[in-house]
Amino acid sequence: MAESLERIIPREGYDLHLIHTKKFKTIHLSLKFTSKLTRENITKRALLPYILQQGTENYPTAIQLRQHLDELYGTVLAVDSSKKGENHILNIRLELPNEQYIAGSQDLLDKGIAFLREVIYQPKLVNQGFDPKIVAREKETLRSKMESLKEDKISFANTRLIEEMCNEEAYRLRVHGYEEDLDKITAEDLYAYYQQILNQDHLDIFAVGDIEGLYVEGKITELVDEREQQPIEKGKKVASANEQTLIEKDDIKQAKLHFGYRTNITFDDEDYPALHVFNGLFGGFPSSKLFMNVREKHSLAYYAASRIESHKGLMFVFSGIGPEQYEKAKEIILEQMEEMRNGEFTDNELSETKEMTINQLRETLDNPHGMIELHYQSVLAQSSITPKELLEKVNTVTKEQVMNVANKVKLDTIYLLTSKEAEQSEA
Amino acid sequence: MKHKHYQQIEENIYADTLSNGLRVFILPKQEMAKTFAIFTTDYGSIDQSFVPLNEQDLQTVPDGIAHFLEHKLFEKEDRDVFQDFSKLGASANAFTSFTKTAYLFSATSKIKESLQTLVDFVQNPYFSEQSVEKEKGIIAQEIRMYDDQPDWRAFFGTIKSLYHHHPVQIDIAGTVESIHNITKDDLYTCYRTFYHPNNMALFIAGNVDPEETMAFIKNNQDQKDFEAPAPITRKFPDEPKEVAEKEVTITMPVSVPKALVGIKESVIPKDPKEFMEKEWLMDIVLDHLFSKSGVAYERLYEAGLIDQSFSSESHLERNFGFSIIGGNTKDPEKLAQAIKQELLNLQTTSMDQQGFERIKRKKIGQILRAMNSLEFIANQYTHYQLLGIDFFESIEWLENLTHADMQDFTKNWINEEQLSTCFVKANE
Numbered sequence: 001m002a003e004s005l006e007r008i009i010p011r012e013g014y015d016l017h018l019i020h021t022k023k024f025k026t027i028h029l030s031l032k033f034t035s036k037l038t039r040e041n042i043t044k045r046a047l048l049p050y051i052l053q054q055g056t057e058n059y060p061t062a063i064q065l066r067q068h069l070d071e072l073y074g075t076v077l078a079v080d081s082s083k084k085g086e087n088h089i090l091n092i093r094l095e096l097p098n099e100q101y102i103a104g105s106q107d108l109l110d111k112g113i114a115f116l117r118e119v120i121y122q123p124k125l126v127n128q129g130f131d132p133k134i135v136a137r138e139k140e141t142l143r144s145k146m147e148s149l150k151e152d153k154i155s156f157a158n159t160r161l162i163e164e165m166c167n168e169e170a171y172r173l174r175v176h177g178y179e180e181d182l183d184k185i186t187a188e189d190l191y192a193y194y195q196q197i198l199n200q201d202h203l204d205i206f207a208v209g210d211i212e213g214l215y216v217e218g219k220i221t222e223l224v225d226e227r228e229q230q231p232i233e234k235g236k237k238v239a240s241a242n243e244q245t246l247i248e249k250d251d252i253k254q255a256k257l258h259f260g261y262r263t264n265i266t267f268d269d270e271d272y273p274a275l276h277v278f279n280g281l282f283g284g285f286p287s288s289k290l291f292m293n294v295r296e297k298h299s300l301a302y303y304a305a306s307r308i309e310s311h312k313g314l315m316f317v318f319s320g321i322g323p324e325q326y327e328k329a330k331e332i333i334l335e336q337m338e339e340m341r342n343g344e345f346t347d348n349e350l351s352e353t354k355e356m357t358i359n360q361l362r363e364t365l366d367n368p369h370g371m372i373e374l375h376y377q378s379v380l381a382q383s384s385i386t387p388k389e390l391l392e393k394v395n396t397v398t399k400e401q402v403m404n405v406a407n408k409v410k411l412d413t414i415y416l417l418t419s420k421e422a423e424q425s426e427a
Numbered sequence: 428m429k430h431k432h433y434q435q436i437e438e439n440i441y442a443d444t445l446s447n448g449l450r451v452f453i454l455p456k457q458e459m460a461k462t463f464a465i466f467t468t469d470y471g472s473i474d475q476s477f478v479p480l481n482e483q484d485l486q487t488v489p490d491g492i493a494h495f496l497e498h499k500l501f502e503k504e505d506r507d508v509f510q511d512f513s514k515l516g517a518s519a520n521a522f523t524s525f526t527k528t529a530y531l532f533s534a535t536s537k538i539k540e541s542l543q544t545l546v547d548f549v550q551n552p553y554f555s556e557q558s559v560e561k562e563k564g565i566i567a568q569e570i571r572m573y574d575d576q577p578d579w580r581a582f583f584g585t586i587k588s589l590y591h592h593h594p595v596q597i598d599i600a601g602t603v604e605s606i607h608n609i610t611k612d613d614l615y616t617c618y619r620t621f622y623h624p625n626n627m628a629l630f631i632a633g634n635v636d637p638e639e640t641m642a643f644i645k646n647n648q649d650q651k652d653f654e655a656p657a658p659i660t661r662k663f664p665d666e667p668k669e670v671a672e673k674e675v676t677i678t679m680p681v682s683v684p685k686a687l688v689g690i691k692e693s694v695i696p697k698d699p700k701e702f703m704e705k706e707w708l709m710d711i712v713l714d715h716l717f718s719k720s721g722v723a724y725e726r727l728y729e730a731g732l733i734d735q736s737f738s739s740e741s742h743l744e745r746n747f748g749f750s751i752i753g754g755n756t757k758d759p760e761k762l763a764q765a766i767k768q769e770l771l772n773l774q775t776t777s778m779d780q781q782g783f784e785r786i787k788r789k790k791i792g793q794i795l796r797a798m799n800s801l802e803f804i805a806n807q808y809t810h811y812q813l814l815g816i817d818f819f820e821s822i823e824w825l826e827n828l829t830h831a832d833m834q835d836f837t838k839n840w841i842n843e844e845q846l847s848t849c850f851v852k853a854n855e
Binding site for chain 1 (some may be wrong): 435436437456458459460461509510513514515516517518533534535536572682718719720721722724725728734735785786788789790791792793795796798799800801826
């Protein structure tokens with residue numbers, strides 16, 4: 001693998017991550033504002049990405065803002081919010097073509113950074129707040145987003161599972177916020193809170209691309225106003241598992257059977273590479289136990305897979321089943337976990353899974369977003385492990401380590417979203 | 428083997444046509460960890476009526492057979508090929524479109540083994556009556572899954588409204604009834620005709636050595652026997668200029684209704700450069716109106732007629748072409764009317780010089796950005812290669828388009844008779 005070097009430079013007010021690579025024809029700038037998840041602020045943080053893309057002082061309407069991006073050779077501005085562990089991240093990013101590939105283009109990076117600065121520090125204001133008309137309309141956009149999430153039954157079931165499983169932990173909070181908060185948010189409050197993010201969140205800035213000799217370090221200094229860097233708070237692990245089953249009904253034909261486990265293994269743990277391999281064998285790939293048994297062998301599900309959460313130490317199993325197949329599917333899924341605990345997988349399966357896991361991680365590094373996200377995982381975990389070291393560790397995982405992980409994983413909550421007609425023997 | 432260096436974008440293509448007719452393209456990119464390979468046949472859902480290899484008479488096969496064949500190629504007498512790729516740590520996939528069927532993998536190690544697996548499994552079919560019957564149930568499930576997807580239904584509903592006879596209007600996977608009639612012999616007939624190396628292209632992009640890889644493929648092909656290459660006769664019905672139905676409505680459970688407007692192309696340029704220019708111009712004009720920086724987009728958004736789902740897309744192929752514009756809306760009739768009006772107004776009020784240059788810039792930047800992806804490069808290059816166009820060269824044609832070209836184009840592009848509307852609504 002060709003080396004992509006990351007340099008981390010702690011600056012006054014933020015950490016700068018420079019990743020020089022010749023893989024891409026674009027330059028990527030990404031600002032990640034990180035703060036603790038709180039019920040009080042979650043809806044505001046979910047609303048801000050919509051507002052920031054609607055206009056600035058010099059480009060006061062969405063179309064003017066978008067047309068300016070077109071002028072910069074289709075530069076992409078994206079603002080979104082997400083949660084990782086018990087942190088909320090407001091992400092503002094810009095993707096510019098590298099001007100060495102465009103005849104006649106000049107100062108694209110400078111123009112891009114100037115524009116990014118305007119989006120961040122000079123949003124369209126009316127008096128002491130955002131433009132109230134924009135805020136009112138974007139509240140509706142967010143409201144319809146919340147609404148449409150109810151139509152995506154997989155995501156809805158996963159949200160409900162997490163709410164019940166983590167009902168006393170910040171991780172329960174919905175990333176898109178809560179409808180009942182929307183009416184209370186004013187254009188002034190929202191702007192005041194945004195100032196708080198700019199000044200008081202933890203900030204990481206990533207610059208990725210063929211950036212050697214482009215003086216990115218100095219340019220970023222001009223991008224960011226004076227601020228104070230804050231530490232990142234790590235999420236709390238919860239050792240005890242609830243051991244609960246929850247059944248809810250909805251107007252659906254295919255039932256969703258989801259499981260929530262506590263691995264208590266996070267990105268910075270010794271066991272983390274083995275957890276990756278465990279997940280690969282259990283449910284991460286089409287060749288995994290869940291897919292092969294629940295779907296292929298017993299034809300019970302249209303999908304059956306597992307996914308790990310790296311900063312809180314959780315694992316989720318997802319499956320879509322016929323409502324009448326609940327008991328059978330549950331039994332088979334639990335059986336697969338037992339087999340993992342007993343080490344019922346071959347050396348071949350282990351080495352193939354390691355290879356697929358490594359492939360997947362290496363392919364992630366062939367994509368600019370993937371590269372940033374993987375590096376950011378270490379930031380959140382306050383770990384110094386590089387992606388390359390992670391790959392090497394995955395390669396040395398043994399059967400005993402995988403079984404050891406399997407025995408640490410504790411089932412917390414079984415969640416079934418089923419049809420209104422379905423009869424249940426268990427409540 | 429020919430080597431071509433494209434200076435502006437700093438890419439290299441190594442190309443060769445082997446003695447059996449197979450076209451092989453290699454784009455080395457040593458910086459990447461990954462290699463992506465795609466093996467494509469110039470055969471898709473529209474290729475229903477043709478003269479089978481070594482026969483004289485035209486034959487018409489059941490709807491959905493190209494897609495059915497794609498599924499069946501993965502199944503061998505003793506195993507499923509997906510597992511072969513898993514064993515190599517690679518991930519494989521396949522797709523069928525209107526005009527192509529493609530098999531692909533990506534991997535970061537054991538590239539030669541995966542390449543051999545790819546080429547060998549596609550070139551060694553195993554179809555049995557029993558496995559064909561079994562597949563009918565699985566594909567029927569897939570078709571029913573699509574039946575539940577409002578966006579897919581709306582897309583095909585629009586295409587159906589545009590065409591009287593052309594087979595682009597049949598669903599790519601066929602229908603539960605049509606696939607029921609597929610036999611093992613039908614599959615072999617299609618396979619022999621369309622999977623001849625002469626009708627196929629292999630594109631390999633990523634962390635590979637071009638000489639070594641080309642020699643490896645050549646050696647693999649030299650060990651296999653194929654019949655002499657022969658041109659394939661395909662038959663397409665005559666298609667009127669005007670749309671088949673001005674308006675169709677699909678009823679299914681949706682929480683927000685949809686409105687889509689379709690534009691049917693009647694003139695498809697034969698000359699590669701003219702073809703490509705037409706495609707760029709369609710794209711530029713739709714962008715000018717309906718992208719997020721588009722003038723019509725702003726009007727429709729301000730009027731509360733559209734949301735984030737609103738989009739437009741174009742398809743131009745050898746013998747058909749269409750565009751589709753629309754999305755979710757509270758007022759489907761009003762949205763459809765507004766979109767049509769925007770299109771019809773093009774004849775009198777098109778974009779100004781500055782707007783045209785701006786969108787051209789955006790397109791050039793978009794292509795560059797997309798080229799970060801090996802998948803994009805391989806798919807696009809193959810797509811245009813099969814149409815006789817060098818995609819990398821065509822970027823220069825885009826740069827050279829003028830405002831006057833665009834004005835000429837919009838003068839004649841849209842006529843009322845080429846437009847249709849498809850609504851998706853919930854049952855009252």
